[in-house]
Every structure is written in C-alpha cells, then in structure tokens.
Amino acid sequence: xxxxxxxxxxxxxxxxxxxxxxxxxxxxxxxxxxxxxxxxxxxxxxxxxxxxxxxxxxxxxxxxxxxxxxxxxxxxxxxxxxxxxxxxxxxxxxxxxxxxxxxxxxxxxxxxxxxxxxxxxxxxxxxxxxxxxxxxxxxxxxxxxxxxxxxxxxxxxxxxxxxxxxxxxxxxxxxxxxxxxxxxxxxxxxxxxxxxxxxxxxxxxxxxxxxxxxxxxxxxxxxxxxxxxxxxxxxxxxxxxxxxxxxxxxxxxxxxxxxxxxxxxxxxxxxxxxxxxxxxxxxxxxxxxxxxxxxxxxxxxxxxxxxxxxxxxxxxxxxxxxxxxxxxxxxxxxxxxxxxxxxxxxxxxxxxxxxxxxxxxxxxxxxxxxxxxxxxxxxxxxxxxxxxxxxxxxxxxxxxxxxxxxxxxxxxxxxxxxxxxxxxxxxxxxxxxxxxxxxxxxxxxxxxxxxxxxxxxxxxxxxxxxxxxxxxxxxxxxxxxxxxxxxxxxxxxxxxxxxxxxxxxxxxxxxxxxxxxxxxxxxxxxxxxxxxxxxxxxxxxxxxxxxxxxxxxxxxxxxxxxxxxxxxxxxxxxxxxxxxxxxxxxxxxxxxxxxxxxxxxxxxxxx
Numbered sequence: 001x002x003x004x005x006x007x008x009x010x011x012x013x014x015x016x017x018x019x020x021x022x023x024x025x026x027x028x029x030x031x032x033x034x035x036x037x038x039x040x041x042x043x044x045x046x047x048x049x050x051x052x053x054x055x056x057x058x059x060x061x062x063x064x065x066x067x068x069x070x071x072x073x074x075x076x077x078x079x080x081x082x083x084x085x086x087x088x089x090x091x092x093x094x095x096x097x098x099x100x101x102x103x104x105x106x107x108x109x110x111x112x113x114x115x116x117x118x119x120x121x122x123x124x125x126x127x128x129x130x131x132x133x134x135x136x137x138x139x140x141x142x143x144x145x146x147x148x149x150x151x152x153x154x155x156x157x158x159x160x161x162x163x164x165x166x167x168x169x170x171x172x173x174x175x176x177x178x179x180x181x182x183x184x185x186x187x188x189x190x191x192x193x194x195x196x197x198x199x200x201x202x203x204x205x206x207x208x209x210x211x212x213x214x215x216x217x218x219x220x221x222x223x224x225x226x227x228x229x230x231x232x233x234x235x236x237x238x239x240x241x242x243x244x245x246x247x248x249x250x251x252x253x254x255x256x257x258x259x260x261x262x263x264x265x266x267x268x269x270x271x272x273x274x275x276x277x278x279x280x281x282x283x284x285x286x287x288x289x290x291x292x293x294x295x296x297x298x299x300x301x302x303x304x305x306x307x308x309x310x311x312x313x314x315x316x317x318x319x320x321x322x323x324x325x326x327x328x329x330x331x332x333x334x335x336x337x338x339x340x341x342x343x344x345x346x347x348x349x350x351x352x353x354x355x356x357x358x359x360x361x362x363x364x365x366x367x368x369x370x371x372x373x374x375x376x377x378x379x380x381x382x383x384x385x386x387x388x389x390x391x392x393x394x395x396x397x398x399x400x401x402x403x404x405x406x407x408x409x410x411x412x413x414x415x416x417x418x419x420x421x422x423x424x425x426x427x428x429x430x431x432x433x434x435x436x437x438x439x440x441x442x443x444x445x446x447x448x449x450x451x452x453x454x455x456x457x458x459x460x461x462x463x464x465x466x467x468x469x470x471x472x473x474x475x476x477x478x479x480x481x482x483x484x485x486x487x488x489x490x491x492x493x494x495x496x497x498x499x500x501x502x503x504x505x506x507x508x509x510x511x512x513x514x515x516x517x518x519x520x521x522x523x524x525x526x527x528x529x530x531x532x533x534x535x536x537x538x539x540x541x542x543x544x545x546x547x548x549x550x551x552x553x554x555x556x557x558x559x560x561x562x563x564x565x566x567x568x569x570x571x572x573x574x575x576x577x578x579x580x581x582x583x584x585x586x587x588x589x590x591x592x593x594x595x596x597x598x599x600x601x602x603x604x605x606x607x
Contacts, residue, residue, distance in 0.1 A: 034084040040433060040492050041456065043083070043090075045448030046075060046207040054198050055190035057213045058220060065217060066105060072210045073101045088121045089487035095121065097211045099135055103218045108139040125166035126518045127486070130174070133158055134230070138222055148229045155233025164241050169511075169533075170518060175234035176325030176334075180341045181227045186216050188349025193392045201443045247513035251531040254594045255556075256606040257375030258563055264378045267566040269558065270416050270424035270476075271372060273365030275303040276383040277540035280366065281373060288383035289415045293395055295404035301385050302540060303362045308355055315359040320545050323534075350392060357390040363539045367547050368427045370537035372555035378566040382419050384412045386428075394438040402458040406465030413469035416476055422565040422573075425558040426480040427551035431494045432459035463495050470496070474503050477573045479558040481532075481550035482508045482521040489523030498525055503573050505580065507593075509533065509553035514585075514592045520550055528584055528593045530556035560595035567604045575602065 037043060048068060050057075057065045076094055085091055095117050102110040115132030122128035137154050140146065146154075159171055194212065198205050223230070258264055268284050278287060278301060288301040305312055321337030324330075344352055365383065373379035386408075389395055416424055435455035436448075445451035470478050480496040482489060489498050489506070497506045509520040509532025516522075517533050532553030534546040557580065564576050583598030584591045599606045 034082060037083045037085045037087075037090075038491070040087070040090065041452065043079075043085075045436075045452055047204050047448055048072075048207045048210055050198060050203040050205060050209075053203075054194045054209060054213050055187065058187065058190060058217055062104070062217065062221070065213060068210045069101050069104055069214050072207060072214075073098060075207065087488050087491035088123065089485070090491065092118060092121045097214075099132075100211065100215050100218055103135065103138065103222065104214050106142065108143040111135055111139040124486070124516060124518055125163075126168075126170045129162045129167040130159075130170040133162075141226075142222070148226060151226050152229035152233045155230050156236045159234060160237045160240065165247065168241065171234055171237055173326050175231055175238065176322075178223075178227045178231040178234070179325060179338050181219070181224060182341050182344060183220055183224050184344050184346050185341065185349050186220060188344065188346035189353070190216065191346055192350035196393070197441050200441060206440055206448060247511065247515075249512045250514040250592075251510075251512045254592075254596055255375070255560075256563070256596055256599065258377060258566060259607065260377040262378075262567070264566040265569045266378050266380050267376070267423070267562050267569070268380050268382055268419055268421035269372055269562050270382045270384060270419075270421045271365055271369045271555075272384040272412065272424055272426045273368055273386070273428065274361040274388060275301060275385040276365045276369045276381065277302050277538075278381060278383065280538055280540075280542060281369060281381040282379065284380045284382040284419045284421070286382060286415065286419045288385060289412055290383075290385035290387065291408045291412075292387045293389045294401060295408045298385070298387055300387065301383050302366070303358075303385070303387055305358065305362055308358055311355070312359075315355065316363075316539065316543060318356065319359055319363065319539075323546050323548075326548070354391050361388060361390050363545075364427070364551065366540045367537045367545070368425060368551055368555050371535060371552060372423075372425050372558045372562065374537070374559060376559065376563050376566060379562055382416070382421055384415065384424075394441055396442045396444070397435050397438050397455070397458050399458060399461070402461040405462050409462065409465045409469050413473055417473050421476055423558050423562045424476055424478045425555045426478060426496050427549075427554050429481065429483050429494045429497045431492050431498075432456045433492070435459055459493075463493075463499075466495050467499050467501065470499065470501055470504055475573060476503060477558075477561050477576060478504045479554050479561065480504065480506045481554035482506050482523070482526045484509075484519040484549050484551075485521055486519050487521055489521055489525050491523075497521070498523075500525055503577070505557060505577060507550060507554045507557050508590070509548075509550045510590060510592060514587065514590070516590050517548070519548075520553075522589055526589075527591060528557055528580060529553065529590045530593050532556075557593055560593065560598065563595070563606075564599060564602055564604060567599075567606075568602065571602060 048071065076097055080094060095114055099111065099114045099118065102114060115135055119128055119131050122131055137151065137158060141151055290298040290301055292298040308315065317333050318337050318340065321333035324334040325337065369381060373381065395401065432455045435458055436451050439445055439451045439455055445454055482497050483494060496504065505528055506525045508522055508526045508529045509517045510529045511517055511533035512531055516529065530553040532550050533548050535548065535552035536544055536546050538544055560580065561576050564571055579598040579601045580593055583594045583601050585594060596606060
C-alpha cells in the first residue's frame with residue numbers, strides 16, 4: 001500500500017522503461033572489465049520507435065512484435081555483458097524480461113537456464129521456491145503439446161511439493177491473481193492507458209514498453225487459456241494445507257496496550273498520508289493540514305470520493321474482496337470481485353481501475369492511523385493529508401510544482417511542531433525514477449537522458465526540502481515504510497525511506513511469525529521490521545479490513561514510540577529511537593522490533 005502516490009500513477013507501465021538504456025549497447029570486448037553499477041541512475045536509457053500502437057501488437061500477428069523483441073533482447077544481454085549490476089532486484093528484472101522474450105518466441109529450451117538464474121537471484125525463501133515453476137511447466141506443456149488436464153495435475157503436483165511454510169503465501173496470492181485474469185482487462189489497460197502514452201510520445205517510447213507489450217502478449221497467448229486449470233490446481237494445493245498448523249505468532253506477545261486508567265499523558269501522533277477519518281479518533285486541537293494534487297493548500301482532511309461516494313459500499317466490498325483473494329478466502333466479497341472483474345469490457349477498465357485507486361487512497365491513511373493508535377487511549381491524532389492523484393494520467397512535473405511541493409513539506413512539518421507532536425508516521429515513498437515516467441507520459445525532454453537529468457533535478461528540490469524539514473524537528477520521531485518492491489533501498493534513492501537522520505526510522509515488513517515478507521524493500525536505511533502482513537485496522541466509517549504492506553509495518557513502530565512517550569513524556573527522541581533498536585531481535589537482515597523489551601530498557605512498566 002505504500003505505493004499510493006501521485007508520482008506512481010503509471011508505475012505498472014513504466015517500471016522497466018526508466019531503467020533501460022538509450023542507444024543500442026554494443027557487447028563488451030572480450031576480457032574487458034565490466035562497469036560497476038551501484039545505483040539505478042547509472043544505468044543508461046533507451047527509446048524505441050513503434051510501428052503501431054501497443055494494443056495493436058497484442059491483437060495482430062505475433063511476428064509483428066518479434067523484431068522489437070529481438071532488439072530488446074540484444075540490448076539486455078549487452079547490458080549484462082558490459083555492466084556489473086550490484087542489485088539483485090534489477091538483475092531479476094533483466095532476466096525476467098529475457099524469460100518473457102524466450103516464451104514469446106517459443107524458445108522453450110532456453111527457459112530452464114533462465115529460471116535457474118532467477119532462482120539464484122532470490123534471497124527470500126518464498127519467492128525462491130515459486131520462481132519459475134509456472135514457466136517450466138509452460139515450457140513442457142507447449143513443447144510436449146500437453147492438454148489442460150495435464151496442466152492442472154502438474155500445477156497441483158509441483159506446487160504441492162513445495163515447502164508450504166516457505167511458499168504458502170505466494171501460492172495463495174497467485175491463485176487469487178489467476179482468478180482475476182481477464183483478457184478484457186489487459187486489452188482495456190492498453191487501449192485506454194498504454195496507447196495514450198505512446199500517442200503522447202509520437203510512438204517513440206521508452207524501450208521498457210516493448211517488455212510490457214511482450215509480457216502482456218505472453219499472458220494473453222499462454223496463460224489466459226489455462227487460467228482456470230492453474231487456479232484449480234493451486235486451490236487443490238491450498239485445500240490440502242487446511243489441517244496444517246498456522247505459523248507461530250511471534251508478534252502479538254511483543255505488543256502491549258496502555259490501560260485507560262494508567263498514569264500517562266496525552267501524546268500527539270501525526271499521520272502523513274492520504275487522509276484520515278478523524279471522526280474515528282481523538283484529534284489534536286489543530287486536527288490537520290492538507291494539500292491538493294498540485295501541492296496547493298486544501299481543506300479536505302479525508303479524501304473526498306466525489307461522484308464515487310454513492311458507490312462506496314460496493315467499492316468497500318471490492319477492496320475487502322481483493323484482500324480475501326490474496327489470502328485465498330472464498331468469501332462473498334471475493335466472489336463479488338471475481339464476478340465484477342470477469343464481466344469488465346475493455347472500455348470499462350480505466351474507470352474501474354481509477355475508482356479502485358481512489359478507494360485505496362480514501363482508505364489508506366485511516367487504516368494506517370488505526371494501527372498507530374491501537375491500544376493507546378492517550379493518543380491524539382493530527383493528519384497531514386496529501387490528495388495524491390488517483391487517475392492514470394499523471395500530473396505534469398515542473399520546477400514550479402516541485403518548489404510548491406518543497407514548500408508544502410516545510411509547512412507540514414511546521415504544523416507538526418506547532419501541535420507539539422512526538423511521533424509522525426509516513427507510509428509513502430517515491431524516487432526520481434517516478435518522475436522519469438511522468439515526464440515520458442507528457443513527452444517532456446528530447447531524449448531519455450534529458451528526462452533523467454530533469455527528473456533528478458526536480459526530485460532533488462523535494463528531497464532537500466523534506467530532509468531539511470525533518471531535521472528541523474529533532475523533538476519528533478519520524479517513522480517511514482521502506483516500500484513494497486522487494487528491492488534494495490541502497491540501489492534506489494527514495495524519500496523518505498532513503499534518508500538517514502537521527503530522528504527518522506525506516507521500517508520493513510515481516511509476517512506475524514517474524515519472517516520477512518516477499519514484498520518488503522531492504523537496505524542499510526531499513527533498520528527495523530514489524531508486522532506488515534494482513535494487519536487488521538479501520539476504514540473510514542469504522543469498518544475493519546486486513547491490509548498488507550510496509551505501510552502497515554511502519555505504524556506498528558510509531559505505535560510503540562507513542563506509547564513510550566505517553567508513559568514518560570520526559571523521554572527524548574534519541575532515547576526512544578535507541579531503545580527501539582536495542583530491544584529488537586536481529587535475524588539476518590531482519591531486525592524485529594520488540595515493544596515490550598524496548599519499554600523495559602526505558603524503565604517503563606507495561607502489562
């Protein structure tokens with residue numbers, strides 16, 4: 001959920017586009033030393049000229065796409081020869097694209113070697129277990145002309161042989177994805193969104209769009225015809241696990257609540273997010289501050305739903321259904337979501353996706369707030385609301401907008417100081433790469449390199465302002481979510497998660513058993529971990545639902561810190577921050593926070 005930002009409106013389309021080079025890369029000479037790449041900004045960029053709209057490559061003969069795919073593959077392999085890329089997530093993106101291209105051209109003999117490389121690049125047990133399973137199965141099915149019944153049986157056999165403790169969450173999530181796989185959704189997204197960007201750029205697009213087209217074509221050609229059998233096979237695996245005991249809950253015993261009768265003081269907590277339903281909480285006197293999508297002052301502290309307000313009960317059901325599908329729960333909400341997605345027509349996709357994005361933004365801040373104040377009757381809420389864009393067309397980045405954004409950051413932190421807050425949660429993040437995608441959408445910049453430089457300049461304006469603002473409030477502990485991309489915060493430059501300040505903590509996500517989630521971003525700035533998997537909290541209006549993400553892990557740490565300040569208002573930020581770090585349990589790169597132990601280190605008595 002941390003990706004709910006105006007800067008990431010086109011993330012699914014542009015994720016690869018901003019990391020691929022600009023001109024064809026020649027292979028490195030034999031024996032040449034490869035260039036070490038330690039940051040995504042060191043990777044060159046490329047563009048490609050399409051002969052037709054992206055959606056037309058999905059519907060036309062596959063041969064129309066193959067020359068572009070061959071060019072992309074040559075460039076990817078050239079990069080891997082020339083560059084020593086020091087980031088496993090980026091390497092997974094490269095080899096994942098090579099796997100897609102091999103599937104596109106039907107080179108099934110190449111699949112096993114690519115899958116082995118992808119597995120070697122996985123450092124989390126769940127993704128390592130499941131990576132490439134379906135690709136290997138498809139390779140055998142296609143080369144051996146196996147029927148659908150064989151596919152279902154093999155899915156059940158192969159996924160059933162995996163260690164459920166490692167792979168269970170991925171299997172459940174995959175089953176939900178296949179249940180929602182509708183070719184009309186893919187076609188509609190291309191026609192209404194990807195084609196628009198391509199037109200804006202006069203068909204001279206970031207080369208990553210070729211990978212996006214190829215992946216969609218493989219999905220339509222190979223996976224859509226088998227989606228029912230794959231989902232049924234995965235469901236059979238899930239059904240067999242019902243009697244198996246759940247993972248041990250290491251998280252709940254670490255937490256504590258403050259009784260309403262305790263000797264404690266009110267403590268101000270800031271939720272810097274997409275808006276909070278303050279009717280559910282006890283607010284500070286100032287209540288909140290808000291800025292609109294263009295960083296201008298606004299009045300709405302809870303994001304308005306506008307015309308969608310009348311459909312909020314249905315949208316709430318769909319959100320709940322999405323969470324239930326992720327957990328492989330066959331609920332009424334999950335069935336309703338499947339029904340709605342299955343009946344979507346291509347021309348309805350954009351509106352449907354934008355309305356769900358709006359609902360996500362509407363609920364995100366309130367859900368985070370509920371986690372931050374849970375078990376703390378002395379908490380007082382202040383919201384810093386940013387009305388980020390929910391539509392697929394991103395705001396056009398300009399220096400004027402970045403300067404206003406910088407000013408809004410300073411104003412927000414000043415409001416925190418005025419309200420005498422002690423803790424602020426920030427379950428959001430973005431980097432310069434998001435601006436590259438937005439600039440590409442609006443066809444700003446003559447070349448990808450020019451866009452990269454402009455994106456960096458605009459991002460640096462905002463980064464410097466945010467860093468300065470947080471540093472100006474040493475009496476406030478800021479807590480940020482690391483992100484949900486399973487990548488390294490050392491390779492990507494994000495804010496706020498990538499900042500290093502004495503009054504800032506960045507938090508990754510584990511499940512209730514204390515195991516790192518498959519999605520959690522990691523790196524040297526990610527110094528603590530907390531439960532961020534299927535965390536129960538409130539939505540606007542008071543209904544409850546479980547969300548997952550580092551957005552849910554970060555407020556767990558903010559919750560603990562606020563309780564410490566409530567129990568002893570004389571504590572300093574430095575003392576609380578150090579106690580959180582010293583009380584945590586180190587398990588490899590996971591540093592699992594232990595609120596009870598940290599409270600003891602601070603001399604606090606908790607029940």
